[in-house]
Amino acid sequence: MRRRLVPAALLLPLALLLTACGGNSAADTGGAVDGQGSLTLDVGDQKGGSEAILRAAGELKNLKYKIKWSTFTSGPPLLEAVNAKAVDIGGVGNTPPVFAAGAGSKITVVAAWHGTSKGDAILVPDKSKLTDTQDLKGKSVAVAQGSSANYQLVASLKKAGLSLSDVKVKYLQPADALAAFTSGKIDAWAVWDPYTSQVLQAKQGRVLTTGDGITNGLTFQVAAPSALKDPRKAAAVKDYLQRLRRAYTWVYSHEDEWAKVWAKETGLPDDVALAAVRRTYTTRVAVAVDPQLIASEQQIADTFTQLKLIPGKVDFGAFVDTRYNDGLPASTTAPRPSEG
Structure with a gap:
């Protein structure tokens, strides 16, 4: 990509990508159905997310149940659907479950993945004079409210001895933030991959700092408690999670193949x-x-409670179910050495 603004045509699909984010878009409840059998597992997904990786890895074959896919633009509305029992399970990042728990939603974290936070970055334009996180004081920073990037911004500022009140926070969804960033209307942008890679590959900006070593790098599968109480659906959830874990393992040795599918x-x-x-x-x-x-x-x-972005104390432990932990390493396990 040349040194130019990202084509407007890219903004729509980019706004639909997987990873933790904020937003208010509705689900597409007319998703495809995979598999055989009388049981249907309603799965919430984001564009280029779980369905894509499962299909690419060949893990949607020989299902003993059906999967009905509903596509969401982001984590928060997906979890709203879980709370409403419209979705049995779906994937989000590390921050939307916290906000959902703070709202008293009926959600249960049932599976987790740990990875690097290098794709979570605070970006600045190539010609920016900012060289350190401390330089953000008094500057405008765009971020999606309630997203993993929201927490990454808070944590990065804290490490630099700053707080949210020291910067001019602009709560923007990715498509709007990208437009503001490339047109010079904001000084910095806290965001996640693939937006980070898009800006860097297009040489439209550079990394001021990343969430690596600052945030926990976790992503989750979150289920509806009602689905977990149904023995047949609980068994389907177990099978689904096993397939998803194998699919992510498949990516390790099929980077190029998965990238082409994702693109x-x-x-x-x-x-x-x-x-x-x-x-x-x-x-x-x-x-x-x-x-x-x-x-x-x-x-x-606790951080978002202190910032009064969550109304009260949240007991996150009350929103998890450990029944699908068998054979998995501890969450403190470091990402694979191949990350570089």
Whole structure:
């Protein structure tokens, strides 16, 4: 990609990508149905997400139940659907479950993946004079409210001795933030991959700092408690999670193949998709939903409570179910050495 603004045509598919984010878009409840049998598992997904990776890895074959896919633009509305029992299970990042728990939603974290946070970055334009996180004081920073990037911004500022009140926060969804960033209307942008890779590959900006070593790098599958109380659906959830774990393992040795599928699913340029896959996808390791994980998420919840972005104290441990932990490593397991 040349040194120019990202084509407007890319903004729509990019706004639909998987990973933790904020937003209010509705689900597409007319998703495809896979598998055989009388049982249907309603799965919430994001464009280029679980369905795409399962299909690419060949893990949607020989299902003993049907999967009905509903596509969401982001984590918060997906969890609203879980709360409403419209979706049995779906994937989100590390922060939307905290906000959902704070709202008293009926959700249960049942599975987790640990990876690098190098794709979660605070970006500045190439010609920006900002060189350090401390330089953000008094500057305008765009971020999606309630997203993983929201927490990454808070944590990065804290490490630099700053707080949210020291910057001019602009709560923007990714498509709007990208437009503001490339037109020079904001000084910095806190965001996640593949947006990070898109900006870097297009040489439209550079990384001021990343969430690596600052945020926990967790992503989750979150289920409806009602589905977990149904023995047949609970068994289907177990099978679904096993397939999803195998699919992520498949990515480790099929980076190029998965990047091509992801590019086709999302409308991303091939080079952007490959860069994002190498930076983000190939470092994800399935881990147990254990006390260390709960404590890490509790820290995020407490942070947003202190900022009064969540109305009260959240007991994150009350929103997890450990029944699917068998054989998984502890959540403190480091990402694969291949991440570089």
